Amino acid sequence: MELFGVRHVAVIMDGNGRWAGERGEARTRGHRAGVDSVREVVTECARADLPWLSLYALSTENYRSRPWTEVRYLMVLLKRFLVDERPTLMENNVRLTSVGRIAELPAKVVAELRRTEALTANNNGMTLVLALNYGGRGEISDAARRIADDVVAGLVESSSIDEAMLGKYLYDPAMPDVDLLIRTAGELRVSNFLLWQISYAEIFSTPLCWPDFRKPQIEEALRAFALRRRKFGGLLAKETT
Numbered sequence: 125m126e127l128f129g130v131r132h133v134a135v136i137m138d139g140n141g142r143w144a145g146e147r148g149e150a151r152t153r154g155h156r157a158g159v160d161s162v163r164e165v166v167t168e169c170a171r172a173d174l175p176w177l178s179l180y181a182l183s184t185e186n187y188r189s190r191p192w193t194e195v196r197y198l199m200v201l202l203k204r205f206l207v208d209e210r211p212t213l214m215e216n217n218v219r220l221t222s223v224g225r226i227a228e229l230p231a232k233v234v235a236e237l238r239r240t241e242a243l244t245a246n247n248n249g250m251t252l253v254l255a256l257n258y259g260g261r262g263e264i265s266d267a268a269r270r271i272a273d274d275v276v277a278g279l280v281e282s283s284s285i286d287e288a289m290l291g292k293y294l295y296d297p298a299m300p301d302v303d304l305l306i307r308t309a310g311e312l313r314v315s316n317f318l319l320w321q322i323s324y325a326e327i328f329s330t331p332l333c334w335p336d337f338r339k340p341q342i343e344e345a346l347r348a349f350a351l352r353r354r355k356f357g358g359l360l361a362k363e364t365t
């Protein structure tokens with residue numbers, strides 16, 4: 125699989141429920157099939173030496189607004205994933221990390237998450253970021269609050285606040301900007317995902333639901349990225365004359 129210079133892929137994994145509905149199955153069946161896609165995409169990206177892959181596994185809005193039975197099922201799947209995938213993560217040299225308001229998740233999920241993060245902490249291949257109980261506005265407002273605390277404590281000057289400095293207060297200051305944002309199930313929204321980091325991301329939307337998004341589809345998204353002309357607000361060389 126060729127990366128075409130992509131360093132960070134972020135995925136909004138949408139359509140598990142629709143995938144199941146189309147088959148006359150319960151939504152939970154769609155989430156279970158979604159885990160198979162997660163496994164395949166993570167493994168293929170790690171083998172291709174992608175540096176960063178971020179997956180939107182649960183938004184703050186999902187966590188607060190979905191029926192508790194569905195959220196509880198997602199928590200069971202997540203906990204199982206965090207335990208069962210440890211050998212595969214180790215084998216593929218993947219470091220697993222997380223972003224979001226993790227402390228609000230059930231204690232057993234947090235415990236398995238921390239164990240998997242600790243186990244994989246020294247892996248130096250791909251970093252897999254799970255966004256859990258995550259919201260982009262929440263991340264930026266959490267950063268603003270921590271900066272305000274440091275200003276009040278006399279640790280930083282308000283005049284030193286700029287983009288680089290704010291970036292250091294985000295959930296993971298080492299996370300690079302997103303190059304390619306993928307969204308499945310045909311939607312054309314960013315849904316509060318990594319708002320700071322996607323500023324110049326190229327967006328790839330596919331009508332396929334997440335359980336149908338596998339190796340050929342991630343390859344297609346990377347090929348589509350390779351055809352984009354990224355200008356970062358500037359001009360291409362040939363446009364300057």
Ligand code: FPP
Binds near residue numbers: 137143180
């Ligand atoms: C969107 O489908 C998907 C989610 C809200 C959860 C994503 C979770 C997984 C892929 C499985 C668990 C993740 C890990 C990392 C083990 P939807 O339910 O919004 O689908 P719909 O829009 O068709 O209803």
